Amino acid sequence: MAAADETVNTIPWWREPTKDQWLTWVAAWLGWTLDAFDFTIFLLIMVPIAQEFNVPLTEVTAVFTLTLWMRLVGATASGWLADRIGRKTPLMISIAWYSACNFIAAFSPAFWFLFLFRALLGIGMGAEWPVGAALAMENWPQRSRGLMGSILQASWGLGAVLSSAAYGLLYTSIGWRGLLAIGVLPAFLVLYVRKFVHEPPVWLENRRLQRTQHREVRLPLLKIFKRNMLGNTLTACWMMASAFVIGYSIGGLFPSYLQKDLHLSPGLVALPVLLQSLVFFLSGSLWGWFADRIGRRWAIMLTCALTIPVAPLYLLTTDYTMIVIFFALQGLFGAGGMHVQYPHYLAERFPTEVRATAGGFVYHQGAIFGGLVGPGLT
Amino acid sequence: MQLGFAIPMLISTTVACVSLLLAMAISPETRGKELVADLVVA
Numbered sequence: 256m257a258a259a260d261e262t263v264n265t266i267p268w269w270r271e272p273t274k275d276q277w278l279t280w281v282a283a284w285l286g287w288t289l290d291a292f293d294f295t296i297f298l299l300i301m302v303p304i305a306q307e308f309n310v311p312l313t314e315v316t317a318v319f320t321l322t323l324w325m326r327l328v329g330a331t332a333s334g335w336l337a338d339r340i341g342r343k344t345p346l347m348i349s350i351a352w353y354s355a356c357n358f359i360a361a362f363s364p365a366f367w368f369l370f371l372f373r374a375l376l377g378i379g380m381g382a383e384w385p386v387g388a389a390l391a392m393e394n395w396p397q398r399s400r401g402l403m404g405s406i407l408q409a410s411w412g413l414g415a416v417l418s419s420a421a422y423g424l425l426y427t428s429i430g431w432r433g434l435l436a437i438g439v440l441p442a443f444l445v446l447y448v449r450k451f452v453h454e455p456p457v458w459l460e461n462r463r464l465q466r467t468q469h470r471e472v473r474l475p476l477l478k479i480f481k482r483n484m485l486g487n488t489l490t491a492c493w494m495m496a497s498a499f500v501i502g503y504s505i506g507g508l509f510p511s512y513l514q515k516d517l518h519l520s521p522g523l524v525a526l527p528v529l530l531q532s533l534v535f536f537l538s539g540s541l542w543g544w545f546a547d548r549i550g551r552r553w554a555i556m557l558t559c560a561l562t563i564p565v566a567p568l569y570l571l572t573t574d575y576t577m578i579v580i581f582f583a584l585q586g587l588f589g590a591g592g593m594h595v596q597y598p599h600y601l602a603e604r605f606p607t608e609v610r611a612t613a614g615g616f617v618y619h620q621g622a623i624f625g626g627l628v629g630p631g632l633t
Numbered sequence: 634m635q636l637g638f639a640i641p642m643l644i645s646t647t648v649a650c651v652s653l654l655l656a657m658a659i660s661p662e663t664r665g666k667e668l669v670a671d672l673v674v675a
Contacts (some may be wrong), residue, residue, distance in 0.1 A: 393668050401664065460670035470675035478674045490660045497653035504645035512638040550664040556657045559650050566646045570639040589646065603663035606673035632641040 268399040278451040279394045282444070283387035284407050286350050289441035290383045291414025292421075293357045294322070295532075296438065297373065298507065299422040299525070300431035302514050307431070308366040312511060316629035319507070321374045323499075323626035326381025327619040331476060333382035334389075334615030338475045338608060341454045341462075342390040345382060345611075347445045352379030357438030381622070385615030392602035393455035393610070401546035401554075404599030409539025412591055415532035423525035461607040475612035479605065487604055491617040494555075498594060499625030501562060505590040506531070507629050509582070517573060527569075530583035535591025542592045551600040555593060562589030 272280070301315045329352075333345040356376035363369035388407070395403050421434055429436075465471045472478055479488045510528060513519045546554040565588055569581035586592070597618060605613035 397665065397667055457668055457670045461672070464670060464672050465675055468672065468675075470672055472675045481674065484674060487661070490656055493656040494653060494660060497649050497656055500649035501646055501653065504642050504649060508638050508642060512642070516637045516639070546664065550662045552657055552660060552662045556654060559653050559657070562650050563647055566643050570643045589650065600663060602668065603666045604661065607668065607670055608672060608675050610668075628645060632638060632645060 268396075268402070271396045271398060272394075275451075275453055276394045276396070279453065279455075280391045280403060280407070282346070282448045282452045283391035284410055285444050285447070286346060286383050286387045286441075287407060288410040288414040288417075289350070289444065290353060290380050291411040292418045293353055293376065293414075293438040293441065294380055295411075295415040296418040296421065296434050297322070299418065299510050299528070300426070300434060301511060303431050304369070308369070310366050312515070313630060313633045314366070316508070316511075316633055318370050318373045320626035320629055321370070322377035322380070323503075323622040325374050325377030326384075326622050327616070329378035329381030329383075330385050330615030330619035331381075331612065332378075334385040334612035335475060337386045337389060337611035338472065342386050342393075342458065342611065343448065343452050343454060346386045346390060346452070347448050349379050349382035349386060350444050350448070351442055352376075352382065354379075354439045354442035357435050361432045361435035361438075363432075381615070381619045384618060385611045388598035388614055388618075389458075389602060389611040390452070390455060392599050393457045393607070399547065400599045400603075401551065401596070402540065402543035404597075404602070405543025405546060405595035406539040408595040408598050409536050409543075409591065411594075412532040412535030412537075412539070412586065416529055416536060419525045419529035419532060423522055423529065426521055457607055465608060472608045475609035476616060478609050479613045479616070484605075484609075488613065488617065491601065491604055491613075492620055495597070495617055495621030496624040497621075498597075499621035500628055501559070501589045502594060503625040503628040504632075505562075505566070505585055507625070508632055511633075513578075519575075523575065527579045527582040530579060531586040531590055534583050534586030538587045538592035539595045541587075542595050546596055546599070551596045551603075555596050555600070558588045558593035561587075562593060565589075 305312045305315045333349055336345040353376050356372050360369050360372035391407055392404055510524050513524045542554050565585050569578045601614045602610055
């Protein structure tokens with residue numbers, strides 16, 4: 256065993272996974288990145304939507320909040336499906352779902368229609384994360400799981416970079432409706448998943464054991480609240496609730512703050528958001544590397560502690576340069592780097608028979624609390 | 634200074650950071666854990 260470990264450690268980490276493991280990780284990565292694009296584009300167009308439908312900004316932030324809350328419904332449902340029938344099918348359904356909803360929302364004739372389809376979009380968005388995370392982490396070798404889980408999660412930043420770029424470059428020509436309509440493009444990813452992704456061997460073996468030993472877990476959501484799992488579940492929920500509040504306190508209303516309070520143009524609003532998202536994306540490799548060395552807990556705690564002194568540096572000034580520099584820097588900490596550990600940390604905290612359900616529920620119940628930030632602060 | 638949203642955003646960020654640090658203080662470390670097929674809660 257020691258000899259085998261030594262052999263593995265002599266090859267570079269990126270050559271350790273097989274081609275199938277890489278293809279599976281890429282599927283989860285694309286699903287999450289494009290999920291981020293469809294979600295974050297809305298943050299940039301809340302003000303023009305409020306103006307077009309002549310509704311207060313608070314009502315538009317309520318759309319955002321409801322989308323976040325519906326993610327819990329989608330995550331729990333897809334997690335249950337993924338634990339019962341496998342990770343692949345729920346992943347395809349979720350991607351097709353959020354793409355279609357964003358596209359339909361682009362043609363909203365009234366505010367209630369937009370409200371409805373953005374809420375439905377939340378189900379598909381929530382459904383993607385637990386399935387993609389379980390699929391990618393169960394497939395990936397242990398040695399570099401922290402790194403690749405972090406890059407996977409940090410790709411939310413890449414999706415946000417794409418949405419910021421789309422906003423900065425296309426908003427004046429295609430408007431908010433056009434920006435929502437291009438959110439249909441991720442649907443093509445379903446074809447890739449169908450062709451290249453296979454179920455993780457660890458899940459297949461777990462299902463076989465459940466069947467042959469007649470110990471099937473039919474309601475995994477209830478299992479994570481049993482006595483032997485309760486403490487683990489509750490502390491994980493507490494962690495995610497706090498994390499979502501941090502994330503949305505930093506970024507949820509920031510574009511609206513720049514637009515309404517500082518009266519900045521679309522290009523000036525997009526720049527710090529884009530840079531922060533870029534830093535978030537790049538920080539995935541850094542903090543993932545740290546997590547594989549100093550541990551997941553310390554990586555989260557260190558980035559969380561560093562969030563506090565950075566926040567006033569861009570919030571207590573009206574100097575645009577300061578705002579851009581320090582808001583971007585926050586991408587290393589509470590707006591980005593702190594959040595990259597969740598795919599592997601949650602996957603490692605829960606056993607295979609409940610992993611997708613637990614990950615989905617724990618992660619997205621946090622979104623309930625994150626969703627309260629927008630209405631609470633406006 | 635026109636900082637309407639800024640102060641609430643700052644307070645909310647700080648309070649949530651403290652909350653997360655407390656949660657992590659009583660959470661387990663998982664580095665090096667193998668994901669196995671064994672039945673644990675079934």
